[in-house]
Amino acid sequence: MGVQNSDPMIELKRMAAEEAAAMVQDGMAVGLGSGSTSAMMIDALGRRWAEGLRFVAIPTSEHSAEQARAHGITLVTFATHPQLDMAIDGADEVERGSLNLVKGLGGALFREKIVASAAKRFIIVVDESKLVDHLGSRVAVPVEVTSFGWESTARQLGELGARVSQRMDRNGGLFVTDGGNMILDCAFGPIADPPQLAADIRAIVGVIESGLFIRRTSEVIVAGRSGLTRLVA
Ligand code: 5RP
Numbered sequence: 001m002g003v004q005n006s007d008p009m010i011e012l013k014r015m016a017a018e019e020a021a022a023m024v025q026d027g028m029a030v031g032l033g034s035g036s037t038s039a040m041m042i043d044a045l046g047r048r049w050a051e052g053l054r055f056v057a058i059p060t061s062e063h064s065a066e067q068a069r070a071h072g073i074t075l076v077t078f079a080t081h082p083q084l085d086m087a088i089d090g091a092d093e094v095e096r097g098s099l100n101l102v103k104g105l106g107g108a109l110f111r112e113k114i115v116a117s118a119a120k121r122f123i124i125v126v127d128e129s130k131l132v133d134h135l136g137s138r139v140a141v142p143v144e145v146t147s148f149g150w151e152s153t154a155r156q157l158g159e160l161g162a163r164v165s166q167r168m169d170r171n172g173g174l175f176v177t178d179g180g181n182m183i184l185d186c187a188f189g190p191i192a193d194p195p196q197l198a199a200d201i202r203a204i205v206g207v208i209e210s211g212l213f214i215r216r217t218s219e220v221i222v223a224g225r226s227g228l229t230r231l232v233a
Contacts, residue, residue: 009127012223016125017041019221019228020088021048023123024055029081031115032068033089034061034108037125041088046071056081060089060115061108062178078118087119092139092211093132094124094220099233100194102135104142104211107167107177113209113216121218128224134190135212141186142167142211143201144177153206154184160200162186181208 017037021044024030032042042064045053049071056076059065068075089112093102101124103109116122132138141162145153154164167175167183175183191197198212220231 009223009225012225012228013037013125013127014040014044016127016221016223016228018044020123020125021045023086023088024048024053026054028055028085029076029083030055030057031084031087031089031119032057032059032064033087033112033115034059034064035090035106037090038064038088039067041125042067042071042073045073049073058084058115058118060111061106064108082118084115084119086121086123087115088123088125089116091124091126091130091213091220093135093137094126094130094217094222094231095135095194096131096133096231098194098215099124099217099220099231100135100215101213101217102139102141102211103213104144104183105139107142107175107183109142109211110144110177110179110181110209113213116213116216122216124217124220126220126222128222131222134192135194136188136191140165141188141191141197141201143184143186144179144181144208144210145184145206146208147182149206150182150184153204156204157184157186157201157207160186160188160197162188179208
Protein backbone atom coordinates (compact mmCIF):
# COMPACT_ATOMS: atom_id res chain seq x y z
CA MET A 1 0.00 0.00 0.00
CA GLY A 2 1.16 3.60 -0.46
CA VAL A 3 2.82 5.60 -3.18
CA GLN A 4 6.57 4.94 -3.40
CA ASN A 5 8.94 7.27 -5.27
CA SER A 6 12.31 8.93 -4.68
CA ASP A 7 11.59 11.99 -6.91
CA PRO A 8 12.18 15.03 -4.61
CA MET A 9 8.96 16.68 -5.80
CA ILE A 10 7.00 13.54 -4.94
CA GLU A 11 8.53 13.65 -1.47
CA LEU A 12 7.51 17.31 -1.11
CA LYS A 13 4.01 16.45 -2.26
CA ARG A 14 3.93 13.69 0.33
CA MET A 15 4.90 16.25 3.00
CA ALA A 16 2.09 18.52 1.84
CA ALA A 17 -0.34 15.59 1.95
CA GLU A 18 0.85 14.80 5.49
CA GLU A 19 0.38 18.44 6.50
CA ALA A 20 -3.23 18.26 5.27
CA ALA A 21 -3.79 14.95 7.06
CA ALA A 22 -2.45 16.58 10.26
CA MET A 23 -5.42 18.99 10.14
CA VAL A 24 -7.84 16.13 10.87
CA GLN A 25 -8.83 15.93 14.52
CA ASP A 26 -10.54 13.31 16.66
CA GLY A 27 -14.28 13.04 16.03
CA MET A 28 -14.26 14.84 12.66
CA ALA A 29 -16.21 13.81 9.56
CA VAL A 30 -13.82 14.08 6.61
CA GLY A 31 -14.17 13.91 2.84
CA LEU A 32 -11.41 11.90 1.17
CA GLY A 33 -10.34 13.05 -2.30
CA SER A 34 -9.14 11.01 -5.25
CA GLY A 35 -5.93 10.91 -7.27
CA SER A 36 -2.27 10.32 -6.43
CA THR A 37 -1.94 13.22 -3.95
CA SER A 38 -5.10 12.19 -2.14
CA ALA A 39 -3.74 8.65 -2.01
CA MET A 40 -0.71 9.98 -0.09
CA MET A 41 -3.05 11.90 2.21
CA ILE A 42 -5.17 8.78 2.85
CA ASP A 43 -2.02 6.80 3.67
CA ALA A 44 -1.00 9.56 6.10
CA LEU A 45 -4.45 9.40 7.70
CA GLY A 46 -4.10 5.61 7.84
CA ARG A 47 -0.90 6.01 9.84
CA ARG A 48 -2.64 8.43 12.22
CA TRP A 49 -5.54 5.96 12.49
CA ALA A 50 -3.08 3.23 13.50
CA GLU A 51 -1.81 5.60 16.22
CA GLY A 52 -5.34 5.97 17.62
CA LEU A 53 -6.91 8.98 15.82
CA ARG A 54 -10.62 8.30 15.31
CA PHE A 55 -12.75 10.03 12.68
CA VAL A 56 -15.27 9.05 10.02
CA ALA A 57 -14.88 9.56 6.30
CA ILE A 58 -16.80 9.80 3.04
CA PRO A 59 -14.67 8.85 0.01
CA THR A 60 -15.01 10.51 -3.41
CA SER A 61 -14.32 7.36 -5.43
CA GLU A 62 -14.45 3.59 -5.16
CA HIS A 63 -10.66 3.62 -5.34
CA SER A 64 -10.29 5.94 -2.34
CA ALA A 65 -12.93 3.91 -0.47
CA GLU A 66 -10.93 0.75 -1.01
CA GLN A 67 -7.71 2.42 0.16
CA ALA A 68 -9.37 3.85 3.29
CA ARG A 69 -10.98 0.49 4.12
CA ALA A 70 -7.57 -1.19 3.83
CA HIS A 71 -6.39 1.13 6.63
CA GLY A 72 -9.46 0.26 8.71
CA ILE A 73 -10.81 3.84 8.49
CA THR A 74 -14.55 4.02 9.24
CA LEU A 75 -16.53 5.02 6.16
CA VAL A 76 -19.97 6.59 6.49
CA THR A 77 -22.54 8.10 4.13
CA PHE A 78 -24.42 11.39 3.87
CA ALA A 79 -27.42 9.63 5.46
CA THR A 80 -25.71 9.92 8.85
CA HIS A 81 -23.32 12.80 8.04
CA PRO A 82 -24.93 15.33 5.67
CA GLN A 83 -22.27 17.88 6.63
CA LEU A 84 -18.53 17.27 6.84
CA ASP A 85 -15.99 19.17 8.91
CA MET A 86 -13.41 19.10 6.16
CA ALA A 87 -12.67 17.62 2.75
CA ILE A 88 -9.12 17.15 1.48
CA ASP A 89 -8.40 16.64 -2.22
CA GLY A 90 -5.93 17.24 -5.03
CA ALA A 91 -6.48 19.41 -8.11
CA ASP A 92 -5.32 19.64 -11.71
CA GLU A 93 -5.10 23.43 -11.82
CA VAL A 94 -5.33 26.10 -9.12
CA GLU A 95 -5.86 29.69 -10.26
CA ARG A 96 -3.60 32.06 -8.34
CA GLY A 97 -5.63 34.69 -6.52
CA SER A 98 -9.13 33.22 -6.82
CA LEU A 99 -8.11 29.66 -5.82
CA ASN A 100 -10.73 28.39 -8.27
CA LEU A 101 -9.87 24.93 -9.58
CA VAL A 102 -9.99 22.50 -12.44
CA LYS A 103 -10.46 18.96 -11.14
CA GLY A 104 -11.43 15.63 -12.58
CA LEU A 105 -8.49 14.33 -14.58
CA GLY A 106 -8.96 11.19 -12.47
CA GLY A 107 -12.64 11.12 -13.40
CA ALA A 108 -14.09 11.56 -9.88
CA LEU A 109 -15.19 15.19 -10.26
CA PHE A 110 -18.91 14.74 -9.57
CA ARG A 111 -18.48 12.95 -6.24
CA GLU A 112 -15.59 15.27 -5.42
CA LYS A 113 -17.82 18.30 -5.93
CA ILE A 114 -20.64 16.84 -3.83
CA VAL A 115 -18.19 16.11 -1.03
CA ALA A 116 -16.58 19.57 -1.34
CA SER A 117 -19.97 21.26 -1.21
CA ALA A 118 -20.87 19.33 1.96
CA ALA A 119 -17.64 20.34 3.74
CA LYS A 120 -17.17 23.33 6.04
CA ARG A 121 -13.55 23.55 4.84
CA PHE A 122 -12.17 22.36 1.51
CA ILE A 123 -8.42 21.81 1.62
CA ILE A 124 -6.46 21.30 -1.60
CA VAL A 125 -3.00 19.74 -1.85
CA VAL A 126 -0.93 20.29 -5.01
CA ASP A 127 2.61 20.71 -6.23
CA GLU A 128 3.59 24.11 -7.62
CA SER A 129 3.25 22.96 -11.24
CA LYS A 130 -0.54 23.07 -10.76
CA LEU A 131 -0.61 26.84 -10.09
CA VAL A 132 -1.79 28.86 -13.11
CA ASP A 133 -2.75 32.44 -13.88
CA HIS A 134 -5.78 31.29 -15.87
CA LEU A 135 -7.70 28.02 -15.54
CA GLY A 136 -7.69 25.99 -18.73
CA SER A 137 -4.08 26.96 -19.56
CA ARG A 138 -2.63 23.49 -19.03
CA VAL A 139 -5.54 21.06 -18.98
CA ALA A 140 -8.93 20.50 -20.54
CA VAL A 141 -11.98 20.92 -18.32
CA PRO A 142 -13.57 17.52 -17.68
CA VAL A 143 -17.37 17.51 -17.90
CA GLU A 144 -19.40 14.54 -16.67
CA VAL A 145 -22.41 13.92 -18.95
CA THR A 146 -25.17 11.38 -19.36
CA SER A 147 -24.49 8.86 -22.11
CA PHE A 148 -27.99 9.40 -23.51
CA GLY A 149 -27.72 12.25 -25.98
CA TRP A 150 -24.03 12.86 -25.33
CA GLU A 151 -23.48 13.83 -28.96
CA SER A 152 -25.92 16.74 -28.56
CA THR A 153 -24.32 17.72 -25.24
CA ALA A 154 -20.88 17.63 -26.90
CA ARG A 155 -22.07 19.85 -29.73
CA GLN A 156 -23.38 22.44 -27.26
CA LEU A 157 -20.13 22.34 -25.28
CA GLY A 158 -18.36 22.96 -28.58
CA GLU A 159 -20.53 26.05 -29.09
CA LEU A 160 -19.09 27.43 -25.85
CA GLY A 161 -15.68 27.36 -27.53
CA ALA A 162 -14.30 23.99 -26.46
CA ARG A 163 -12.52 21.34 -28.46
CA VAL A 164 -14.38 18.33 -27.08
CA SER A 165 -13.10 14.77 -26.80
CA GLN A 166 -14.55 11.66 -25.22
CA ARG A 167 -12.53 10.35 -22.27
CA MET A 168 -11.19 6.85 -22.95
CA ASP A 169 -9.88 4.36 -20.41
CA ARG A 170 -6.42 2.74 -20.34
CA ASN A 171 -7.62 -0.16 -22.49
CA GLY A 172 -8.97 2.08 -25.22
CA GLY A 173 -12.59 1.60 -24.13
CA LEU A 174 -14.97 4.37 -23.12
CA PHE A 175 -14.18 5.75 -19.64
CA VAL A 176 -17.11 5.19 -17.28
CA THR A 177 -17.35 7.16 -14.01
CA ASP A 178 -18.25 5.62 -10.65
CA GLY A 179 -21.75 7.01 -11.31
CA GLY A 180 -21.97 5.18 -14.66
CA ASN A 181 -21.63 8.33 -16.79
CA MET A 182 -19.25 9.58 -19.49
CA ILE A 183 -16.64 12.31 -19.37
CA LEU A 184 -16.12 14.85 -22.15
CA ASP A 185 -12.78 16.65 -21.92
CA CYS A 186 -13.30 20.23 -23.05
CA ALA A 187 -10.18 22.14 -24.11
CA PHE A 188 -11.02 25.83 -23.86
CA GLY A 189 -7.52 27.23 -23.53
CA PRO A 190 -7.04 29.99 -20.92
CA ILE A 191 -10.50 30.83 -19.50
CA ALA A 192 -11.23 34.54 -19.07
CA ASP A 193 -14.26 34.15 -16.77
CA PRO A 194 -14.38 30.74 -15.03
CA PRO A 195 -17.54 31.45 -12.93
CA GLN A 196 -19.48 32.42 -16.07
CA LEU A 197 -18.17 29.44 -18.03
CA ALA A 198 -19.05 27.08 -15.16
CA ALA A 199 -22.61 28.46 -15.18
CA ASP A 200 -22.86 28.19 -18.99
CA ILE A 201 -21.67 24.56 -18.95
CA ARG A 202 -24.05 23.67 -16.13
CA ALA A 203 -27.00 25.11 -18.10
CA ILE A 204 -26.60 22.53 -20.88
CA VAL A 205 -29.08 19.66 -20.58
CA GLY A 206 -27.18 16.40 -20.26
CA VAL A 207 -24.36 17.93 -18.21
CA ILE A 208 -24.11 16.46 -14.72
CA GLU A 209 -21.21 18.57 -13.48
CA SER A 210 -18.06 20.24 -14.72
CA GLY A 211 -14.59 20.07 -13.25
CA LEU A 212 -14.62 23.85 -12.65
CA PHE A 213 -14.71 24.29 -8.86
CA ILE A 214 -15.66 27.91 -8.24
CA ARG A 215 -15.41 29.64 -4.84
CA ARG A 216 -15.15 26.34 -2.99
CA THR A 217 -11.52 26.30 -1.86
CA SER A 218 -10.69 27.24 1.74
CA GLU A 219 -6.96 26.66 1.61
CA VAL A 220 -4.30 25.29 -0.75
CA ILE A 221 -1.16 23.56 0.52
CA VAL A 222 1.48 23.89 -2.19
CA ALA A 223 4.56 21.69 -2.39
CA GLY A 224 7.33 23.70 -4.07
CA ARG A 225 11.05 23.34 -4.52
CA SER A 226 11.60 25.80 -1.68
CA GLY A 227 9.21 23.98 0.67
CA LEU A 228 5.52 24.12 1.57
CA THR A 229 3.38 27.23 1.29
CA ARG A 230 -0.25 27.78 2.21
CA LEU A 231 -2.64 29.90 0.15
CA VAL A 232 -5.80 30.94 1.96
CA ALA A 233 -9.00 32.08 0.26
C1 5RP B 1 -9.55 13.30 -9.67
C2 5RP B 1 -9.03 14.64 -9.33
C3 5RP B 1 -7.69 14.71 -8.71
O1 5RP B 1 -7.78 15.38 -7.48
C4 5RP B 1 -6.78 15.47 -9.62
O2 5RP B 1 -6.79 14.81 -10.88
C5 5RP B 1 -5.36 15.54 -9.06
O3 5RP B 1 -4.76 14.29 -9.12
P1 5RP B 1 -3.24 14.06 -8.75
O4 5RP B 1 -3.12 14.33 -7.29
O5 5RP B 1 -2.99 12.62 -9.11
O6 5RP B 1 -2.41 15.01 -9.57
O7 5RP B 1 -9.66 15.66 -9.51
O8 5RP B 1 -10.84 13.38 -10.24
